[in-house]
Amino acid sequence: xxxxxxxxxxxxxxxxxxxxxxxxxxxxxxxxxxxxxxxxxxxxxxxxxxxxxxxxxxxxxxxxxxxxxxxxxxxxxxxxxxxxxxxxxxxxxxxxxxxxxxxxxxxxxxxxxxxxxxxxxxxxxxxxxxxxxxxxxxxxxxxxxxxxxxxxxxxxxxxxxxxxxxxxxxxxxxxxxxxxxxxxxxxxxxxxxxxxxxxxxxxxxxxxxxxxxxxxxxxxxxxxxxxxxxxxxxxxxxxxxxxxxxxxxxxxxxxxxxxxxxxxxxxxxxxxxxxxxxxxxxxxxxxxxxxxxxxxxxxxxxxxxxxxxxxxxxxxxxxxxxxxxx
Amino acid sequence: xxxxxxxxxxxxxxxxxxxxxxxxxxxxxxxxxxxxxxxxxxxxxxxxxxxxxxxxxxxxxxxxxxxxxxxxxxxxxxxxxxxxxxxxxxxxxxxxxxxxxxxxxxxxxxxxxxxxxxxxxxxxxxxxxxxxxxxxxxxxxxxxxxxxxxxxxxxxxxxxxxxxxxxxxxxxxxxxxxxxxxxxxxxxxxxxxxxxxxxxxxxxxxxxxxxxxxxxxxxxxxxxxxxxxxxxxxxxxxxxxxxxxxxxxxxxxxxxxxxxxxxxxxxxxxxxxxxxxxxxxxxxxxxxxxxxxxxxxxxxxxxxxxxxxxxxxxxxxxxxxxxxxxxxxxxxxxxxxxxxxxxxxxxxxxxxxxxxxxxxxxxxxxxxxxxxxxxxxxxxxxxx
Numbered sequence: 001x002x003x004x005x006x007x008x009x010x011x012x013x014x015x016x017x018x019x020x021x022x023x024x025x026x027x028x029x030x031x032x033x034x035x036x037x038x039x040x041x042x043x044x045x046x047x048x049x050x051x052x053x054x055x056x057x058x059x060x061x062x063x064x065x066x067x068x069x070x071x072x073x074x075x076x077x078x079x080x081x082x083x084x085x086x087x088x089x090x091x092x093x094x095x096x097x098x099x100x101x102x103x104x105x106x107x108x109x110x111x112x113x114x115x116x117x118x119x120x121x122x123x124x125x126x127x128x129x130x131x132x133x134x135x136x137x138x139x140x141x142x143x144x145x146x147x148x149x150x151x152x153x154x155x156x157x158x159x160x161x162x163x164x165x166x167x168x169x170x171x172x173x174x175x176x177x178x179x180x181x182x183x184x185x186x187x188x189x190x191x192x193x194x195x196x197x198x199x200x201x202x203x204x205x206x207x208x209x210x211x212x213x214x215x216x217x218x219x220x221x222x223x224x225x226x227x228x229x230x231x232x233x234x235x236x237x238x239x240x241x242x243x244x245x246x247x248x249x250x251x252x253x254x255x256x257x258x259x260x261x262x263x264x265x266x267x268x269x270x271x272x273x274x275x276x277x278x279x280x281x282x283x284x285x286x287x288x289x290x291x292x293x294x295x296x297x298x299x300x301x302x303x304x305x306x307x308x309x310x311x312x313x314x315x316x317x318x319x320x321x322x323x324x325x326x
Numbered sequence: 327x328x329x330x331x332x333x334x335x336x337x338x339x340x341x342x343x344x345x346x347x348x349x350x351x352x353x354x355x356x357x358x359x360x361x362x363x364x365x366x367x368x369x370x371x372x373x374x375x376x377x378x379x380x381x382x383x384x385x386x387x388x389x390x391x392x393x394x395x396x397x398x399x400x401x402x403x404x405x406x407x408x409x410x411x412x413x414x415x416x417x418x419x420x421x422x423x424x425x426x427x428x429x430x431x432x433x434x435x436x437x438x439x440x441x442x443x444x445x446x447x448x449x450x451x452x453x454x455x456x457x458x459x460x461x462x463x464x465x466x467x468x469x470x471x472x473x474x475x476x477x478x479x480x481x482x483x484x485x486x487x488x489x490x491x492x493x494x495x496x497x498x499x500x501x502x503x504x505x506x507x508x509x510x511x512x513x514x515x516x517x518x519x520x521x522x523x524x525x526x527x528x529x530x531x532x533x534x535x536x537x538x539x540x541x542x543x544x545x546x547x548x549x550x551x552x553x554x555x556x557x558x559x560x561x562x563x564x565x566x567x568x569x570x571x572x573x574x575x576x577x578x579x580x581x582x583x584x585x586x587x588x589x590x591x592x593x594x595x596x597x598x599x600x601x602x603x604x605x606x607x608x609x610x611x612x613x614x615x616x617x618x619x620x621x622x623x624x625x626x627x628x629x630x631x632x633x634x635x636x637x638x639x640x641x642x643x644x645x646x647x648x649x650x651x652x653x654x655x656x657x658x659x660x661x662x663x664x665x666x667x668x669x670x671x672x673x674x675x676x677x678x679x680x681x682x683x684x685x686x687x688x689x690x691x692x693x694x695x696x697x698x699x700x701x702x703x704x705x706x707x708x709x710x
Contacts, residue, residue: 053497059527064486064520071436071490074469075498095517098480099487102464106476109681110468143682143690167684195688242688 002188009042009179011153012118014187015160016043016080020050023078026164028055029065030082030118039084040120040179062092069115070099078114078164086121086173087130093138100169101144112167116160121149122213122263123310124177126303133300134264139171140241140273147241148194149173151215153183155238158191166194173240175213197244199251203233206257206323209248209274211237214261214311221316232320240270248274249281256287257326259319261311266294288326293319357554358568358600361575364628366636374579380643386427386574387634387644388652390419393443394631395656396452399663400442400459404609408667409459413440417572417604420630421537423447424577425505425599428585432473432502434495436488439477440537441507448474452659453666462673482508482515485534489521492530492588503588504532505581511542513558514550522562522594531588533581534559534596537571539603544616559596571601572630602628675701 006014019026028043028050034057037044047055058065062083069079083089089096096117103113123132140147146168150156156174163170192198200215201222208218215236222232233251237243252258258278260271271292278290293311301309359374378386397415404412415422418440426447429435437444445455449472457463458477465476478484488506495502512518513536525532538555540547551558559566565587569580577599584595602625606613638644679694 059520059523061520061523063517064489064524067483067486067517067520068490068493068524071487071492072494073490074475074487075491075494077494077497091516094480095483095486099478099483103476104684105681106464106466107469107681108463108466109684110466111470112684146683146687168687242690244688 003184003186005182006153006157006185007180007182008150008153008156008175009040011157011183011185012042012160012174013044013046014185015157016046017049018187019080019161019164020046020054023164025076025078026054027072027077027079028082029058029069029079030056031058031060031065031084033057033082038082040176042118042120042174042179043082062088062090063095066092066095066100066115066117070095070103070113073113073115074111078116080116080118080164083117083119085131086119086133086135089117089119089135092117096139096145096169096171097142101142104168105144113169114164114167115169116163116166116172117169118172118174120176120179121173122175122177123300123306124213126306128303129300132306134262134295136171136173136240137264137269140270145169145171145241146195146239147171147173148239149175149212150238151175151178151210151212151236153181154185155236157185157187158189159194159238162191162194173212178213178216181216195239195242195244197238197247198236199233199247200236201232201234203231204255205231206259206320207233207235207248207251207255208259208261208316208320209235209237210261211240211270212263214263217311217313217316218261221313221320224313224317225320230320230324237270243270243274243277245274245277245281248278252278252282253285256285257323258286258290259293259316259323260290261293261316261319262295263310264295265297266292267297269294288323291319291323358570359576359580360570360573361579362573362633362637364572364633366633366640368637368641371576371579374576374583376575376579376582378575380641383634383638383643384648386423386578387631387638388655389423389427389443389446390574390631390634391652392656392659393419393423393446395660396446396663397442399660400456401605401609403456403664403667404459409456409609410461411459411608411610413459413608414605415440415442417602417625417630418537418539419443420574420634421535421571421577421599421601424574425535425581425597428578428581429505430502430585432500433585434473434475434488434491434502434504435507436475436484436491436504437477437507438481438484438509438512439479440509441477444507445474448472450474453663453670456663456667457670460667460670462670482512482517482521484508485512485518485521486524488532489525489530492525492532493528495531496528496591501589502531503585504530505535505585506532507535507537509536509542510538510540510547510550510555511545512536513555522559522564522596525594526563529591529593531591532594533584533588534594535581536596536598537601538598539571539601541603541607541613541617543607543611544613546617554598556596556598564594564596566596566598568598568600571599572628572633574630574634
C-alpha cells in the first residue's frame, strides 16, 4: 500500500517512523514526545516501538533540548527535536542562532549538524497566547539554517524525509491547524528537491505565493476568483530558506502580478523579501506593485479576534482586486 | 570583594572529609582539595591522591611552563598588532593542565575560549588557537582530530553540547567521558543550569569543570552566587567538589576521579577549581578599574608553577639541566608561535561564502556569484 490517505500529522509520524527504521542514528527528542506521543500526537506510537533510548522525553527546557541535540549530532546522531509550540522556541533561539546555525562554518566545514527542529506553528486553533505564532522569518534571516514548511500530507511526509537526510540544520514548520487535513501520500514515489516551490494551481492573471497553512486559503481564493472570471495561479513556496525565486519569477513573468500571503506579520516578513527580489527580477514585467497579505504589527491577538487577524479568503481576494485594479 | 584565599595556604591535613556536597564553611575558609601547598609541600588528602613518577611530575611542570610561555607570546603578539584580541589563561595553568592530563584520548572536551592549556594537553597545535584571535577564521580546527571541540564564545552554551555528546557516548555503550569547561560567570547562565538538569536526568558521563577565577570581566563572584559554586551540584543530584585550582596535582586527582565516576556510569560531577585570573579578562580589559593590586599579589604567592617548581627541587625530581632545557624549549615555542602568526595569511574574500551549509544554499550561490562579479569589475583585464 504505497498510496495512503493520511492527515498531515500522521504523514509526519509515518515519515519519522520510516527514518528511524532506516537509520539507527535518528533520535526523537522533546517535551511529551514519548508516552504521550506529543501534544499533537505527531510522535504517537514511536516510543512504544523504538524505546526511550531513541524517543527521548526531555526536561522542560527548550535551550537544553536544542543544546543537547547539537551535542548528540556532534557524536554522530541525527536528532529530530520537537518544540511543543511556536511561541516556546525562543528559549532555544540562542542555541539555534549562535550554535546550530554557525558551528559548521566555525569549523570551516569539518563538522556537520544534521539536526531537525520541528515547530508546530500558526494560528486558527483558538489557543491561548504563545500558541499561534509564525516566527519563520526570524529563522530564515539566519545564515546556516534551512527553513521549510509543508502545506499538505505528501509534502509533510517527503519533506520530513529530506530534512532528516540533510546534513544541514533544518527548521521544520508544521502548519498545526492543518494537522488533520487529509491527503494522498505515495511512499514509493520519488520526491522533488526539498527547496523547490511547486505550482499548485495554474492561472494567467495573477500569482499568489504562499506556504504552509496559507496555501489552502489561497487555493480557495483562487477558486472563488475563478467564479468571477479571474485566473489565479497559486505557488506553494514550501521552502522559506532558500526561497525558489526562479519559480516565483517564472510565474510572475507570465501573470505580471504578485500577491504574497502568510500568517506572519508582513513587516520584515517573507513577503517583504519576495517583493524586493521579484521587483528586481521582474521590474519590466510587473503591471502592479507586489502586494502582501499577512499578520499585523501587533502581538497575536486573543483567540476571539484571530479570525480578524489571520489572512482569510476575503483579505486575499481584496488584495487580488487591488492588484488587478492597477 | 573578599578573596577566599586563606585556606589555600593552610591545607587541611585532617582525615575529615573536605570535599563534597553539603559542606558548610564560611566564605573566608573555603573547602578545597589540595595535594601541594603554595610552598610546594606535598600533603595528603583522605579522598584524593596521585602517584606520579618524577618524569610525570616534570611533564606536568613542562606543560604549565610551555602553556604560560605560549600565552605570554600571544599577549605580546596582540600588543604588536598581530592579534586582534587575546584571552590570557595566566594563573589558571594548574587547573587546565591538571584536568587536561587526566583525560584519555577517547574522552571529549568542550572548551570556552580560554582553554589554551587544555588544548595543549589534547595535542592541538597552539598556533591553531590563534586564527580566531587574529581574525582569519572563527576557530577552524577539526574538533574530532583531538577530541577537542571549537572554542565557544557564547558563555555557557558548550555545557549543553558536552551533555548531549555525553548522552551519545552513553547510547553508544562507550566508556569515554566528556568534560565541559566553563567559568564562574557562566555558572549564572540558564544553559549551565539546564546542562546540570539534563546530565543528571540522563546520568550522562560528563564532568563539569568550572574554573572559578574569581572574576567575570569586572564582576566578582558575589555578583554570580550566594553559596559556594560546588555546593550547587547537590541540588541537581550529583556530587560537587572544590579543588585548589592552582594545585596541578589536586586538579589531576580530582578530575581523574570524576572521569572514572563518569566511566562507571555514575553520572556527572561538578568540579570547581578555585583559581585566579592573574591577568585581564582579555587584552581589551583594564582590571585596574575594578580590582586591587593587593588581591593579585596575594594570589601570586599561590602561583601554580612556582609551587611545583619548589616541590620538584626539594624532592630532587628535577635538576638545573632540566630547567635550563625547558627554558630553551619555551623560547623555541615562543619563536615558532610568533613566526606562525606573522605568516598566517588573510583568507581570500570568497571565503565569506564557504562552509555556510554542508549541502549548499541557492541564495549563497547567488550572492557568491554577485560578489565575484563585483570583485572582477575592479580588474582592468590585464591582470591588475
